[in-house]
Amino acid sequence: MIPELGHFALILAVLVALVQGVLPLIGAQRRDATLMALAKPAIRTQFLLIAFAFGCLMYSFATSDFSVANVAEHSNTQLPMRYRIAATWGSHEGSLLLWALMLAGWGAAVSLRSRNLPDVLLSRVIAVMGLVSVGFLSFLLFTSNPFLRLMPAAAEGQDLNPLLQDPGMVIHPPMLYMGYVGFSIAFAFAIAALLGGRLDATWARWSRPWTTAAWSFLTIGIALGSWWSYYVLGWGGWWFWDPVENASFMPWLVGTALLHSLAVTEKRGTFKNWTVLLAIVAFSLSLMGTFLVRSGVLTSVHAFATDPARGVFILIFLAIVIGGSLTLYAIRAGAVGGGAAFAMISRESMLLANNVLLVVACASVVLGTLYPLFLDALNLGKLSVGPPYFEAVFFPLMAPLVFLMGIGPLASWRQVKLPDLATRLKWAFMVAAVTSVLLPFTFGHWSPLVALGLFLGLWVVAATITAIWQRLSRAPQQGLAAKLAANSAAWYGMLLAHMGIAVFVIGVTLVKGYGVEQNVPLDVGQGVTIGVDTFTFRGVAPITGPNYQGLAGVVEVSRNGKVVETLRPEKRAYNSGMTMTDAAIDYGFFGDRYVSLGEPITDKGDSGAWSLRVYVKPFVDWIWGGAFLMAMGGFIAMSDRRYRLAVKQSLAGLAGARAA
Amino acid sequence: MKPRHRRFLWIAAGLATLGVAATLVLNAFQSNLVFFFTPSQVVAKEAPQGRPFRIGGLVESGSLRRVPNSLDVHFIVTDTAQRLPVVYNGMLPDLFKEGKGVVAQGSVGPDGVFHASEVLAKHDENYMPPAAASAIEQARKDKGMSLSTLSSAK
Numbered sequence: 001m002i003p004e005l006g007h008f009a010l011i012l013a014v015l016v017a018l019v020q021g022v023l024p025l026i027g028a029q030r031r032d033a034t035l036m037a038l039a040k041p042a043i044r045t046q047f048l049l050i051a052f053a054f055g056c057l058m059y060s061f062a063t064s065d066f067s068v069a070n071v072a073e074h075s076n077t078q079l080p081m082r083y084r085i086a087a088t089w090g091s092h093e094g095s096l097l098l099w100a101l102m103l104a105g106w107g108a109a110v111s112l113r114s115r116n117l118p119d120v121l122l123s124r125v126i127a128v129m130g131l132v133s134v135g136f137l138s139f140l141l142f143t144s145n146p147f148l149r150l151m152p153a154a155a156e157g158q159d160l161n162p163l164l165q166d167p168g169m170v171i172h173p174p175m176l177y178m179g180y181v182g183f184s185i186a187f188a189f190a191i192a193a194l195l196g197g198r199l200d201a202t203w204a205r206w207s208r209p210w211t212t213a214a215w216s217f218l219t220i221g222i223a224l225g226s227w228w229s230y231y232v233l234g235w236g237g238w239w240f241w242d243p244v245e246n247a248s249f250m251p252w253l254v255g256t257a258l259l260h261s262l263a264v265t266e267k268r269g270t271f272k273n274w275t276v277l278l279a280i281v282a283f284s285l286s287l288m289g290t291f292l293v294r295s296g297v298l299t300s301v302h303a304f305a306t307d308p309a310r311g312v313f314i315l316i317f318l319a320i321v322i323g324g325s326l327t328l329y330a331i332r333a334g335a336v337g338g339g340a341a342f343a344m345i346s347r348e349s350m351l352l353a354n355n356v357l358l359v360v361a362c363a364s365v366v367l368g369t370l371y372p373l374f375l376d377a378l379n380l381g382k383l384s385v386g387p388p389y390f391e392a393v394f395f396p397l398m399a400p401l402v403f404l405m406g407i408g409p410l411a412s413w414r415q416v417k418l419p420d421l422a423t424r425l426k427w428a429f430m431v432a433a434v435t436s437v438l439l440p441f442t443f444g445h446w447s448p449l450v451a452l453g454l455f456l457g458l459w460v461v462a463a464t465i466t467a468i469w470q471r472l473s474r475a476p477q478q479g480l481a482a483k484l485a486a487n488s489a490a491w492y493g494m495l496l497a498h499m500g501i502a503v504f505v506i507g508v509t510l511v512k513g514y515g516v517e518q519n520v521p522l523d524v525g526q527g528v529t530i531g532v533d534t535f536t537f538r539g540v541a542p543i544t545g546p547n548y549q550g551l552a553g554v555v556e557v558s559r560n561g562k563v564v565e566t567l568r569p570e571k572r573a574y575n576s577g578m579t580m581t582d583a584a585i586d587y588g589f590f591g592d593r594y595v596s597l598g599e600p601i602t603d604k605g606d607s608g609a610w611s612l613r614v615y616v617k618p619f620v621d622w623i624w625g626g627a628f629l630m631a632m633g634g635f636i637a638m639s640d641r642r643y644r645l646a647v648k649q650s651l652a653g654l655a656g657a658r659a660a
Numbered sequence: 661m662k663p664r665h666r667r668f669l670w671i672a673a674g675l676a677t678l679g680v681a682a683t684l685v686l687n688a689f690q691s692n693l694v695f696f697f698t699p700s701q702v703v704a705k706e707a708p709q710g711r712p713f714r715i716g717g718l719v720e721s722g723s724l725r726r727v728p729n730s731l732d733v734h735f736i737v738t739d740t741a742q743r744l745p746v747v748y749n750g751m752l753p754d755l756f757k758e759g760k761g762v763v764a765q766g767s768v769g770p771d772g773v774f775h776a777s778e779v780l781a782k783h784d785e786n787y788m789p790p791a792a793a794s795a796i797e798q799a800r801k802d803k804g805m806s807l808s809t810l811s812s813a814k
Binding site: 581601 | 729794
């Protein structure tokens with residue numbers, strides 16, 4: 001009964017979404033208040049319906065109702081309750097339902113948070129989101145219904161993929177989707193601006209906090225995915241340039257460009273066309289990411305041909321959304337206009353450089369990700385693009401970007417004099433340069449790439465501190481607290497996010513420069529020494545989990561003869577038949593010790609020698625710590641008072657202008 | 661500087677940046693393409709010498725052999741038509757099993773043995789690496805084998 005209710009709620013939701021997508025749009029065109037007034041109740045009803053459907057699916061998972069095909073395929077009774085609940089979005093169907101839920105959730109949030117938005121703009125924004133919703137909900141209903149019954153019901157379910165039975169994987173997809181789907185708001189605002197032919201600073205101020213929120217969630221989602229692959233996949237890498245990862249990274253790159261371009265549009269009224277285009281591209285890439293991961297093209301382009309329904313549906317949907325919005329852009333971009341002029345060296349020009357670099361970087365990822373798929377689809381041969389390509393391209397593009405990040409926040413709008421900038425930043429530059437040249441000696445060997453990486457990270461830190469120092473020392477207020485309070489949350493958020501990049505860059509540099517990876521055969525009692533630590537293998541013992549049997553190895557870490565840590569890497573055989581390696585990691589501020597079990601390598605079997613991965617990863621956690629700081633910076637920036645106040649003021653201004 | 665000159669400078673700088681970026685990207689792209697060959701193609705010496713490439717196929721049942729007390733492993737990858745001996749020094753992924761699909765990257769030595777630098781793991785046991793599947797598919801076409809003999813080979 002419950003699954004049928006969920007199914008029914010989904011059908012109602014698509015009908016409501018259709019109303020939400022069409023009527024307010026017509027209303028906005030005809031300035032018909034009655035039709036426009038439908039937007040808010042429609043999006044809220046749609047949200048409640050999808051939330052109800054999602055609840056029904058979760059209930060079926062929680063109660064292990066194996067008469068539902070989706071539950072039978074992705075859960076079983078031995079699975080702990082938290083993973084049964086997480087399994088709701090562990091499957092293809094469930095994760096799409098989560099997508100739709102988030103889309104409606106973001107829409108409902110817009111309807112609640114923008115009481116001050118003009119009706120015409122709000123109706124258009126909500127209607128565009130409704131149309132996207134129609135697409136996704138019909139995709140769910142027609143090709144990926146999560147509520148399909150299984151006749152006869154299965155006695156026991158299969159298992160959730162063991163790799164996904166992990167706390168990180170429980171929150172990774174919701175965060176990632178919050179980000180993906182959040183860009184739909186920027187997209188909807190952009191389409192609304194094109195339809196209305198008007199784009200001003202207020203528009204930018206309205207769409208900015210939403211874009212920042214989406215970007216922050218996406219940042220967390222990507223970082224969680226990266227962290228998960230580090231500790232679950234068992235080979236200690238944190239980014240593989242795998243198409244699945246690239247799928248989430250492409251919208252992030254363009255989203256980052258969009259954030260910065262929106263800043264210019266808000267403050268200076270420039271880059272208008274470009275901002276709209278970026279908003280369209282960011283959301284299109286989110287859709288493409290969903291398509292890549294969800295249609296199965298990555299597993300095999302030809303799987304597509306055998307079960308084309310899903311892939312073709314998304315492909316058509318993509319074509320309509322991207323093609324439609326770009327056509328609209330081509331027709332209406334002129335009405336939106338470019339903007340004010342600025343000098344060769346100014347904050348605008350630096351943000352322009354930021355945008356160019358980010359977009360080029362994104363294009364290079366698109367090329368590396370899609371080219372093999374195209375060739376394969378056209379039967380022109382099979383090939384893959386290796387990580388060295390991405391690394392070779394990324395470093396030269398990102399280095400100037402990070403360098404500019406130190407200067408940008410100190411540069412003034414319109415025009416800035418180079419000698420002036422140089423005077424203000426000379427100390428930051430010197431401190432960063434000297435430290436980064438000397439610091440590598442304390443780690444052991446010196447290499448130019450490490451020094452350069454450290455320089456970029458430290459330069460951003462030093463320049464950010466300089467920015468704060470100069471802002472505070474020039475503030476007219478008395479007392480530090482008053483001086484600090486005089487700056488906006490958006491400014492602090494921006495600086496914190498930049499600090500996050502610096503922390504990330506330092507982490508990447510040090511783990512690449514000084515990480516040690518050893519794959520060694522070790523007999524019981526034998527050890528391997530890396531730096532000051534000796535890792536001694538003490539054999540393996542059997543363990544039993546709720547839905548797996550396994551072996552846990554014991555590896556003692558000793559320093560100067562004293563045991564400082566005991567690591568227990570596991571090898572698990574799940575009842576569903578899959579084997580999984582569970583690495584043991586000793587996390588630390590200055591780096592991790594990482595041990596995972598390979599296989600027994602002698603004919604004595606489990607009690608004999610094993611192959612082990614013994615890794616020392618200096619500063620690796622700074623990579624995710626940096627991403628976390630970036631996201632925090634985003635959240636702080638979006639909480640800025642002006643996004644609430646300014647909307648009211650501008651409306652007062654509008655009303656005043658109308659009265660006059 | 662006149663606005664016209666300034667605009668020209670802007671455009672020139674933009675084009676120069678894009679040009680450099682494009683050169684960089686395409687260069688790196690060209691030199692990092694990893695091509696895929698089937699065991700039959702490798703045995704027929706169609707694969708490049710000295711440049712790394714990928715192979716795919718099934719790990720032949722009973723072919724896995726370890727060198728005791730080292731990380732060296734030997735196994736045979738087959739597309740059901742030809743057999744290619746492979747050596748690998750390192751740790752095999754969890755999903756590496758005899759009789760299952762595998763993809764490996766490396767190069768072929770003068771002895772005709774494939775020296776793998778990387779054996780690729782995927783996230784799902786039922787998953788057949790597409791490259792491996794297509795190698796078998798190709799061999800099947802060449803030999804005119806029926807699907808039933810293929811599934812019994814698995």
